[in-house]
Amino acid sequence: MTVDADAAVTRTHREEWARVVAGLARRYGDLDLAEETAAEAFATAVERWPVDGVPPNSGAWITTTAHRKAIDRLRREARRDEKQQEALMLHDDSPPDPPGAVEDDRLRLVFTCCHPALSMEARVALTLRIVGGLTVREIAHAFLVQETTMGQRISRAKAKIKTAGIPYRVPRAEDLPARVAGVLAVLYLIFNEGYLASGAETDPIRRDLTGEAIRLTRLVRELLPEGSGERREATGLLALMLLTESRAAARVSSDGELVRLDEQDRGAWDRALIDEGTALVRELLGTPGREEGSPGRYALLAAINAVHVSAPHARDTEWEQIVALYAQLERVDPNPIVTLNKAIAVSEFDSPDVALAMVERLGDRLAGYHAFHATRAELLRRLGRSADARAAYDRAIELAGNTAEVAHLIRRRGQLAAPVPNLPNLPNGETS
Helix, strand or coil, X not given: CHHHHHHHHHHHHHHHHHHHHHHHHHHHCCHHHHHHHHHHHHHHHHHXXXXXXXXXXXXXXXXXXXXXXXXXXXXXXXXXXXXXXXXHHCCCCCCCCCCCCXXXXXXXXXXXXXXXXXXXXXXXXXXXXXXXXXXXXXXXXXXXXXXXHHHHHHHHHHHHHHHHCCCCCCCCHHHHHHHHHHHHHHHHHHXXXXXXXXXXXXXXXXXXXXXXXXXXXXHHHHHCCCCCHHHXXXXXXXXXXXHHHCCHHHCECCCCCECCHHXXXXXXXXXXXXXXXXXXXXXXXXXXXXXXXXXXXXXXXXXXXXXXXXXXXXXXXXXXXXXXXXXXXXXXXXXXXXXXXXXXXXXXXXXXXXXXXXXXXXXXXXXXXXXXXXXXXXXXXXXXXHHHHHHHHHHHHHHCCCHHHHHHHHHHHHCCCCCCCCCCCCHHHCCC
């Protein structure tokens, strides 16, 4: 019973966390109160469910328990603001009527966390914590910063929302352009955390997060006027997510190891998601962009993924086209991770020597990023530099937090040729 109850708590947390926190935030107007009482409700479930059994509707149980804890806390407080008093008097456990297609509590919460009064880093971090349910450690890992630094950043963001009275609502149409870029950046990071989860204690792929990111991106896109630059950005992100998600079933082997793109069973890819994603890419590439027809960052990333999924076999991949798309992406979004990914494509289209030279120039900026060392290891391996490759694999394994990726890196390291002992020089350079 304990194992089943623990699994039920974990599953409910993943499925219901954002909805519960969003409902509490809407009712009480306080993110700290919403997050803390939701956490207390899950802690109570950890204690109660192994004894009392898992309730038939676990999400409703958590919601009701969290609301009761919020009410109890408000009653204990000596001072309450007007909104909290009203919430206390009008408290009702019955769910509100559905407010409409895009009037979604979680979407409201995303826009609250992404208010322009907050720095972009604070918006992303806060939404990953409050909406995505990620731990501070997981978010710090995604940002390549210390956990204490990230914790302080999130606390300051919540305090600013409270003191500035930032409203809990989807913004008006005229406010959307200033808000959409931050929201899309957040949704992309939530998706990426689900695509390759950073916590060693979590599943390597969290489809609850990727699914929620896709759902919210669809809603954001519906909010935006046809033909607007913001709509095109949202369309590009949706296409990117759909094409990436289409490969999810083939990305981890039965024994829990990450499967590289070139080794995946393409028959397991989701054709419906591929068809939808590629249709959106065609729509974008045929629509003028904001800058003389140039597609944006998400559209280019989606186009790169469309090239990958259109190849029947890995050997059929049009690497020249991918290299060209990455070169275009570097102009739109110049950052070292884009260049790192471009180098991988260059290694296939040109040579690993050329690609390795590109990667080595990124060392100062990506020294703490596991994918830098993993990419370097693969290139060194192809060049026959096994000792250097082994050291690079060691560093990548040390930095990687995803269990499936660690398993893959360990296997790849184990396939390297054993170190050759020093032998006396023989005629003509022979060693045997």
